[in-house]
Amino acid sequence: MDNSSEMILRVAGLQSLIDLLRAQAWVVVGPTVRDGAIVHAPIESVDQLPRGIGDLQDGGSYRLRQRGDEALFGYSVGPQGWKSLLFPSRELLWSGQRDGADVAVEPAVVDPPRLALLGVRSCDLHAIAIHDRVLTERAVPDAAYAARRDNIFVVAVTCSDPGGTCFCVSMGTGPVPDRGFDLALTELLDPAGHRFLVVPGTARGAQVLDELRALAADEAAMPADEPDRLAARDVGAQAALRMGRALDVDGIRDLLYANTEHPQWEDVASRCLACTNCTLVCPTCFCTSVDDVGDLTGSTTERWRVWDSCFNTDFSYLHGGSVRSSVSSRYRQWATHKLASWVDQFGTSGCVGCGRCITWCPAAIDITAEVAAIRSRED
Amino acid sequence: MADQSRPKLAVWKFASCDGCQLTLLNCEDELIPLAGEVEIAYFPEATRAVIEGPYDVSLVEGSVTTDADAERIHEVRRVSRRLITIGACATSGGIQALRNFSDVAEYRSVVYAHPEYIQTLARSTPIAAHVTVDFELHGCPIDSGQLLEVLAAAVQDRRPRIPSYSVCVECKRRGAVCVAVAHGTPCLGPVTQAGCGALCPAYARGCYGCFGPQDTPNTQSLADRLHVQGMTEPNILRFFRSFNAGSEPFRHESEQHEEAAL
Numbered sequence: 116m117d118n119s120s121e122m123i124l125r126v127a128g129l130q131s132l133i134d135l136l137r138a139q140a141w142v143v144v145g146p147t148v149r150d151g152a153i154v155h156a157p158i159e160s161v162d163q164l165p166r167g168i169g170d171l172q173d174g175g176s177y178r179l180r181q182r183g184d185e186a187l188f189g190y191s192v193g194p195q196g197w198k199s200l201l202f203p204s205r206e207l208l209w210s211g212q213r214d215g216a217d218v219a220v221e222p223a224v225v226d227p228p229r230l231a232l233l234g235v236r237s238c239d240l241h242a243i244a245i246h247d248r249v250l251t252e253r254a255v256p257d258a259a260y261a262a263r264r265d266n267i268f269v270v271a272v273t274c275s276d277p278g279g280t281c282f283c284v285s286m287g288t289g290p291v292p293d294r295g296f297d298l299a300l301t302e303l304l305d306p307a308g309h310r311f312l313v314v315p316g317t318a319r320g321a322q323v324l325d326e327l328r329a330l331a332a333d334e335a336a337m338p339a340d341e342p343d344r345l346a347a348r349d350v351g352a353q354a355a356l357r358m359g360r361a362l363d364v365d366g367i368r369d370l371l372y373a374n375t376e377h378p379q380w381e382d383v384a385s386r387c388l389a390c391t392n393c394t395l396v397c398p399t400c401f402c403t404s405v406d407d408v409g410d411l412t413g414s415t416t417e418r419w420r421v422w423d424s425c426f427n428t429d430f431s432y433l434h435g436g437s438v439r440s441s442v443s444s445r446y447r448q449w450a451t452h453k454l455a456s457w458v459d460q461f462g463t464s465g466c467v468g469c470g471r472c473i474t475w476c477p478a479a480i481d482i483t484a485e486v487a488a489i490r491s492r493e494d
Numbered sequence: 495m496a497d498q499s500r501p502k503l504a505v506w507k508f509a510s511c512d513g514c515q516l517t518l519l520n521c522e523d524e525l526i527p528l529a530g531e532v533e534i535a536y537f538p539e540a541t542r543a544v545i546e547g548p549y550d551v552s553l554v555e556g557s558v559t560t561d562a563d564a565e566r567i568h569e570v571r572r573v574s575r576r577l578i579t580i581g582a583c584a585t586s587g588g589i590q591a592l593r594n595f596s597d598v599a600e601y602r603s604v605v606y607a608h609p610e611y612i613q614t615l616a617r618s619t620p621i622a623a624h625v626t627v628d629f630e631l632h633g634c635p636i637d638s639g640q641l642l643e644v645l646a647a648a649v650q651d652r653r654p655r656i657p658s659y660s661v662c663v664e665c666k667r668r669g670a671v672c673v674a675v676a677h678g679t680p681c682l683g684p685v686t687q688a689g690c691g692a693l694c695p696a697y698a699r700g701c702y703g704c705f706g707p708q709d710t711p712n713t714q715s716l717a718d719r720l721h722v723q724g725m726t727e728p729n730i731l732r733f734f735r736s737f738n739a740g741s742e743p744f745r746h747e748s749e750q751h752e753e754a755a756l
């Protein structure tokens with residue numbers, strides 16, 4: 116895209132963008148505060164965004180804080196990725212009805228909503244790209260995921276204030292959105308005023324900007340000039356210097372493969388609760404199981420697909436028992452899958468450095484620290 | 495419709511509050527289909543009609559707290575083809591198992607005007623401590639959906655689909671914000687078995703452990719974490735000592751904090 120399609124929006128212009136997307140029959144889903152965290156919910160107004168709210172994140176700890184400014188995107192990623200929208204935690208696959216000896220099977224109807232995702236961070240764009248590969252680019256594509264995926268419009272945002280557990284720089288996935296968006300925003304809060312540089316990433320995104328230009332008031336949406344671009348570049352560059360965590364990925368695949376019997380796995384197992392939180396908040400984990408829900412009379416049944424996790428005992432249940440009965444083997448499976456075997460399986464790391472598994476682990480277990488411990492005491 | 499092929503169901507009560515049996519009565523819409531699938535042969539809470547044993551399925555609520563109960567449970571086992579215990583009392587001794595950590599004779603003398611009328615055992619014990627149990631359904635009270643699943647499985651002669659993973663799984667599936675991480679509220683969810691749908695965390699409360707321990711509960715790690723977050727030793731002890739105080743992992747963990755709590 117050439118520079119001429121870039122725009123500056125004031126807060127009123129951001130509202131015009133939300134209005135325009137809604138007028139085009141998109142349900143705009145954006146960040147908002149609920150129960151002491153920033154979560155995603157349908158929004159209609161910029162007033163629902165977390166104005167002036169930031170976060171403090173560390174292993175096993177998350178708190179909102181007042182920033183003392185007007186930033187609308189001055190927080191880093193919250194507990195939910197966009198996974199729950201594109202790959203829901205519970206999904207009907209089919210239902211069946213028995214009539215005498217006959218069984219009629221009814222596949223579930225997939226009727227995906229048109230979602231405009233507002234405020235998607237770079238790590239999460241990479242996570243969505245990973246899910247695309249895992250769920251749609253293999254022998255049997257996940258049709259329901261693909262249908263939902265085809266019905267989203269993505270408005271990304273550059274991270275300005277990374278969280279205490281972020282390490283996207285180590286993983287090469289952020290903090291500046293580089294792909295996978297229709298529009299990308301960078302929020303600017305400098306003496307030139309509260310405004311957003313908007314860059315289109317697709318022809319569809321550019322068209323929305325054209326329409327916005329025609330629609331919004333002159334003082335709310337205007338052409339971007341060079342100082343705006345420089346300021347926006349600086350936001351990303353500063354953010355990259357303030358990662359809360361780092362992971363040395365040099366030779367990490369071979370490191371983990373060579374250390375399957377490292378004593379650190381037992382050490383982490385003494386702390387790990389086998390609670391599954393890390394996997395369920397991880398935006399790339401995709402494991403599920405199925406629940407067959409029958410009625411008492413045995414005449415109807417429903418097959419539901421539900422999120423599962425390699426931390427559950429029954430996840431590795433084969434005939435006669437669970438293969439991974441020890442928690443150390445489950446933690447090793449998680450870390451090794453994310454950082455090593457994922458590369459063999461899908462060609463990239465399975466970790467985008469969002470830090471959610473660290474923040475939302477009730478036992479404050481930190482994958483970057485565990486890997487560092489293995490590296491420092493290699494057998 | 496008393497055809498011979500319908501399995502006979504009996505519901506038995508030991509020391510309990512009746513809440514779990516009420517869960518069965520509260521199944522409302524499912525009660526009529528249930529009555530079509532099983533013959534409700536013995537259920538004093540619901541009907542006075544009694545059909546003689548033996549029974550195909552017995553649901554047992556409550557714990558064993560008296561000599562008479564300790565004898566009666568063998569009788570129940572004898573007349574039951576499949577014995578399923580329901581609720582925290584039957585599966586772990588219930589809230590009344592708090593007596594297991596104190597001196598019952600002393601309570602008796604302090605609380606009752608005529609302690610000599612009270613006949614009770616020193617400990618409240620789960621049914622499985624006395625007889626072989628075919629399936630244990632946890633919860634205080636049990637979940638009606640899970641109860642119907644267990645009954646359907648018994649009727650259809652298959653394994654019940656009752657997960658033994660943690661409450662956190664249900665908490666994350668429903669999109670609740672973790673109260674432990676985001677609010678610093680003590681939560682037993684990581685060591686507790688799912689079944690309630692993460693009811694309390696969804697209302698910004700910590701899990702109380704109603705469904706007993708999950709299949710691989712690391713209570714020590716959770717206790718360490720609570721300690722770091724400022725919970726006192728007496729409170730950690732009490733945290734593990736509620737409806738499922740008598741379950742092995744929770745009992746063991748609470749006892750680790752006895753000395754420091756004195």
Ligand code: SF4
Binds near residue numbers: 472473
């Ligand atoms: S492993 Fe952890 S840091 Fe990496 S993508 Fe998953 S949740 Fe984020």
Ligand code: SF4
Binds near residue numbers: 425448449450452
């Ligand atoms: S880490 Fe575990 S839950 Fe996540 S994708 Fe791998 S096996 Fe599945």
Ligand code: SF4
Binds near residue numbers: 386
């Ligand atoms: S690493 Fe943390 S979040 Fe993951 S299962 Fe263990 S205790 Fe739970």
Ligand code: SF4
Binds near residue numbers: 477665666681684
């Ligand atoms: S609120 Fe409790 S049950 Fe829910 S994820 Fe957190 S620790 Fe687990």
